[in-house]
Amino acid sequence: DIQMTQSPSSLSASVGDRVTITCRASESIGFYLNWYQQKPGKAPNLLIYTASTLHSGVPSRFSGSGSETDFTLNISSLQPEDFATYSCQQSYSIPFTFGGGTKVEIK
Amino acid sequence: VQLVQSGGGLVKPGGSLRLSCEASGFTFSSYSMTWVRQAPGKGLEWVSSISGSGSHISYSDSVKGRFTIARDNPKKSLFLHVNSLRGDDTAVYYCARGGTGGAVGRNNWFDSWGQGTLVTVSS
Numbered sequence: 001d002i003q004m005t006q007s008p009s010s011l012s013a014s015v016g017d018r019v020t021i022t023c024r025a026s027e028s029i030g031f032y033l034n035w036y037q038q039k040p041g042k043a044p045n046l047l048i049y050t051a052s053t054l055h056s057g058v059p060s061r062f063s064g065s066g067s068e069t070d071f072t073l074n075i076s077s078l079q080p081e082d083f084a085t086y087s088c089q090q091s092y093s094i095p096f097t098f099g100g101g102t103k104v105e106i107k
Numbered sequence: 108v109q110l111v112q113s114g115g116g117l118v119k120p121g122g123s124l125r126l127s128c129e130a131s132g133f134t135f136s137s138y139s140m141t142w143v144r145q146a147p148g149k150g151l152e153w154v155s156s157i158s159g160s161g162s163h164i165s166y167s168d169s170v171k172g173r174f175t176i177a178r179d180n181p182k183k184s185l186f187l188h189v190n191s192l193r194g195d196d197t198a199v200y201y202c203a204r205g206g207t208g209g210a211v212g213r214n215n216w217f218d219s220w221g222q223g224t225l226v227t228v229s230s
Contacts (some may be wrong), residue, residue, distance in 0.1 A: 034216040036151075043201055043220035044143075044151065055218060087151055091206075091215045094165045096141070098151040 002026050002090050006099035012107040014023045019075040021102045023088035030073070032092040035064055035073045038101075039084045047086075048073065108132040108219045110202050115224030122192050122228070126220050128185040128202030135183040136160070139205035139215060142176060142187045144198035154188065154200070159209020170196075178184075192228045199223040 003026035013019050023033065031051040036044035045057045046063035051071055061076040075082055083106055088099040114126040128140070142154040155166045155176040164176055175188040185202050202221040206214030 030213075032213050036217075038151075043223055044217070045220070046216060046218045049216040063155075089151070089153075089216070093212070093213075093215050094156070095167050096153040096156070096215060098143075098153065100150045 001095055002029060002093060002097055004088055004090055004097050004099040006086075006088055006102050008102060009100060010103040013058060013078050014107045015078055015080055017078045017107075018090040019078050019082075019104060021086050021104075023066075023071045023073070023099050024070045025071075025092075029090045029092035030089055031067050033064075033066065033071045034091060035062075036087045036089065037082075037084045038099045043069045043092055044087065073093065075104075108204065110204065110219055110221035112202055112221040112224045114202075115200065115226050117227045118192055119230050120193060120228055122156045123188070123190045124192070124226060126187040126189065126200055126202075126224055126226070128187075130183040130185065130204075135178075135181040137173070137209055138207060139209055140176075140178060140185045141203045141205050141215065141217060142185075142200060143203055143217070144196075144200045144222075144226075146195070146198040147195065149198075152198075156205060156211045156215065157185070158211050163211050165211055189226065193202070194228050197226060197228045199225050 035048040038044040051062045087101045141156040173191045177186045203217035204219040
């Protein structure tokens with residue numbers, strides 16, 4: 001199985017900050033890396049698919065990059081509604097594994 | 108696009124449940140569908156996926172042989188039959204829409220999710 005490792009597991013940031021979350025795959029997954037945002041008690045929402053494609057309706061302050069084993073989710077200017085947990089997921093091979101999540105908290 | 112879940116609840120170890128997910132707003136048979144779960148305070152875990160036609164099914168090792176995924180395309184419904192439940196199956200279970208084309212393949216990012224249903228396994 002492909003292991004997905006996110007870092008950090010949590011971070012504190014202020015509104016307006018630039019935030020970077022990384023996701024590393026245990027083997028090459030090409031660009032088959034997807035990012036989700038989840039708020040407490042709610043279902044996840046797709047943000048980015050295939051490493052860098054912004055899902056419909058997602059604000060442009062979110063961006064993704066990377067390939068093979070190393071990927072990054074960036075939030076260019078953190079907004080109050082962005083405080084949430086972010087998870088990566090590989091869709092390269094079954095089982096479709098998720099990272100452990102990164103909780104973005106208010107500083 | 109809407110996915111509305113039902114089922115779930117409190118069940119004793121060894122017990123069974125059927126989770127349901129009713130879809131609307133899209134051509135159901137054209138998409139693969141997936142179940143993902145989340146144990147309390149934990150991350151997301153892929154459970155099972157089924158192709159649009161129902162001909163291709165995959166399970167995680169942790170549920171293989173105990174859970175059965177199924178779909179009824181005319182009724183636009185997805186199911187997860189969960190049997191031989193254990194304490195570590197306690198989680199919120201989500202249904203999610205996968206890739207277009209209906210295959211369980213590399214375009215399986217999950218762009219629509221149900222609201223989730225809690226399964227609690229406890230004596």
